[in-house]
Amino acid sequence: DTGVSQNPRHKITKRGQNVTFRCDPISEHNRLYWYRQTLGQGPEFLTYFQNEAQLEKSRLLSDRFSAERPKGSFSTLEIQRTEQGDSAMYLCASRPWGGASTDTQYFGPGTRLTVL
Amino acid sequence: GQQLNQSPQSMFIQEGEDVSMNCTSSSIFNTWLWYKQDPGEGPVLLIALYKAGELTSNGRLTAQFGITRKDSFLNISASIPSDVGIYFCAGRNYGGSQGNLIFGKGTKLSVKP
Numbered sequence: 001d002t003g004v005s006q007n008p009r010h011k012i013t014k015r016g017q018n019v020t021f022r023c024d025p026i027s028e029h030n031r032l033y034w035y036r037q038t039l040g041q042g043p044e045f046l047t048y049f050q051n052e053a054q055l056e057k058s059r060l061l062s063d064r065f066s067a068e069r070p071k072g073s074f075s076t077l078e079i080q081r082t083e084q085g086d087s088a089m090y091l092c093a094s095r096p097w098g099g100a101s102t103d104t105q106y107f108g109p110g111t112r113l114t115v116l
Numbered sequence: 117g118q119q120l121n122q123s124p125q126s127m128f129i130q131e132g133e134d135v136s137m138n139c140t141s142s143s144i145f146n147t148w149l150w151y152k153q154d155p156g157e158g159p160v161l162l163i164a165l166y167k168a169g170e171l172t173s174n175g176r177l178t179a180q181f182g183i184t185r186k187d188s189f190l191n192i193s194a195s196i197p198s199d200v201g202i203y204f205c206a207g208r209n210y211g212g213s214q215g216n217l218i219f220g221k222g223t224k225l226s227v228k229p
Contacts, residue, residue, distance in 0.1 A: 004158075006158075033216060033217075040221070040222075041221055041222075042120075042122075042204050042206070042219025042220050042221050042222055043159065043204075043206075043217075043219050044219070045216040045217065045218075048216055056216065058216075091158050091159070093158075093217075103146070103147040103149070103164070103166070103208050103217075104147075104149060104161060104164045105149075105161075105217060106161060107151070107158035107159045107160070107161075108158050109156075109157050109158045110156075110157065110158045112156065
């Protein structure tokens with residue numbers, strides 16, 4: 001069990017640049033989630049994939065954000081024209097298909113984004 | 117976005133003391149989860165609860181799913197220095213779309229040796 005992995009762990013960028021993060025979920029998990037966490041807050045939901053289909057996006061996911069999961073395995077989250085307000089920890093989580101007992105989501109270590 | 121009410125916000129305790137924290141919601145939840153997060157890391161699952169009234173232990177940790185389905189608590193017995201961190205409650209509310217979790221703001225635990 002290798003767990004959820006995320007790359008890079010840290011990213012520093014200048015305002016206006018584009019950034020892309022990658023998430024590799026636990027291999028048998030078909031559901032993948034992206035969350036954003038700012039200082040002093042709990043994680044907030046951004047978007048959700050079941051296999052390769054993006055089934056839900058939150059209002060937090062502005063037009064500058066796009067997420068993909070082309071083969072139903074790893075996922076990428078891209079932020080275009082970054083703004084200082086995008087600075088946060090971006091967390092990926094995965095869970096297996098199934099009933100209520102599989103509501104449990106397993107998180108990766110996160111990508112810390114700093115926009116200068 | 118919607119968040120759970122988690123209290124206390126922070127705790128400073130002596131090593132060996134017991135700790136209790138709780139989480140409340142205005143709506144019914146189907147699942148309650150408790151996570152611990154260390155600085156610069158992602159949340160790590162501690163305990164998962166799936167039924168109202170359920171009481172589950174994981175070592176020195178015990179958590180309960182409230183009967184009303186609107187609250188949950190986490191107890192840590194005989195705290196040790198490595199218990200330091202931020203504890204988050206999270207849940208999926210009844211009718212919540214696709215299982216995305218709603219989180220509390222966390223309880224920051226500090227342990228004095």
